[in-house]
Amino acid sequence: MSTRLNAEASFDFGPAKKRSPVPELVALALLALVLLPSGLRGLLESPGIRNWVTVFVAIVVQAIPFLVLGTLLSGAIAALVPPGWLAQHLPKNTAMAVPVAGIAGVGLPGCECGSVPVAGRLMASGAPPAAATAFLLSAPAINPVVLVATAVAFQGQPRYVLARFSASLATAVVVGLIWSKVGKAAYHERALKRVVQGDSRWGTFASTSQHDFLHAGGFLVLGAMTAATLHTMVPKSVLDGLAGAGFISILIIALLAFVLAICSEADAFVAASLTQFSPTARLVFMVVGPAVDVKLVALQTGTFGRSFALRFAPITFVVAIAAGVIAGSLLL
């Protein structure tokens, strides 16, 4: 296998390399620290800040093992799958490739943080973007770990497991098929330009894994900061006051899933506790969360690029709600 060297691999900077603003930023931050008025020092100890820090660090810490698993897999794909192999072996027909990729999601036990680098790497290795996105959406939602967690959370109600499985798989396949029509190559520029380096298989594996970890990790931090801010700022009246009002409650619970960014292995427990919402609304919570939330939009922006995330997130949001509502009314 030949190692690919992408000559134009700088994916953030143009050819004229900008000077890094980091030293100035660090100096500014230090200056701000030195000049911090003593009254503001207590701010760091205030309950709101402490709460923000706890939620923020919690989301990052709990994502680390999944991110490491995802980036190791990404490294392994870069090292072991020859370029072009995927394109050759996946079904040529998109209508076939997308469902196959969606069902393949069963095989990646983890939460959404792990599936983004893997899907990005699959795309870089030549998988059709529509198939890679179907995998991206299905893996965190229908793998065995998540399904078992759902069964535990909704004890004695296996219909929830079935409803979640079908709604999430449908979301993945439908979004994949839509993406095969509307997704342009330009939207995945960042994923396609991803660097693979190293002079041996082992070198490729190690450097790709490390690179993907830092890259995705940075965007995960961005998403975790957003989620922690919403956790700390959103008053509970938003949650309690709007439950039970028909379609509005479904929209509210979908937005809640978007902003809370709860890991797909834990969201069933939260959904089970949202007893003031209808069964269908709770199903929508579990279908939207692993497919699109603030943390995922940040991760996808980092992996695929902004023009991807801006188009992909709204499509996913709408399809996931629709799939949840349909599965809910048929099965729950």
Add this chain to the structure above:
Amino acid sequence: MSNRFAGLLTVVLGVLALKLTLSGEYLNYVRAGMYPWLVLSGLILVALGLVGWRSARSPEAHHHHEAGGHSHGLSRAAWLLVVPLLAASLLRPAPLGSFAANRQSSRPPRPPAKTAVLAQKVVKVKPVEAAPAPAVEVAGVPIPAASSNSSEMSLTDFLEITYYDETKALAGVPVTIVGFAMPAQTGKPDEFLLSRFMISCCAADAQLLQAGVTRATGSVPKQDSWVSVTGTWEPDDSSPLMTDDGFPIPKLVARQVVPVAQPENPYLTLAQ
């Protein structure tokens, strides 16, 4: 970000994961079951980082770089990983407390899957039908052995039993429960809420559990301070506490309220 620094940052992040886990601080953030996965991730990151750093330092990499080979700067986003590093290291870790509790309503726990499980829990806390413990007397004054014959139980078990055990077998049985204190909204000076969070994965999915405590002798414990309450459950409560959603909050009539250290694991976890 240069490849050399990227390698070193990966090493430091791996060390952070190891430090949080081995020091037990991780229990403020995630469930205890994450322990082996966090240790493994920490070790992998340290190894990956060292490999990356070494290969970036090698003269060969330098040569590549000069030749315009693959000088790929890592995206600036990777710098953001410094933020959790600072947040977890500079600030003392604190579990979720009354601030988070005030942003959600406590709800009754879900009923246990099998009634047998519940019955087992009830039997476990019922006092042994043995001869009553000999009354301890000091200079002719009987000392109530409040905590010696009470059963320690988790807030989850207490709530499950009070909500779902229809035989009300727990009524009058002294139990000891640990949690943090929050003021009750009733305004009564001798009442407070004994609270604890239950998590499934991490603090972002925490759910609030609460029991009321009444007739607390002495002063009501400070908000967010950890206490161990020994008392009995009163099933027929004339003035029940209510959650915002209108569920009654079961109340303990306290015999003893003792300040305790924050438990090693501040959260309760769903037994899976």
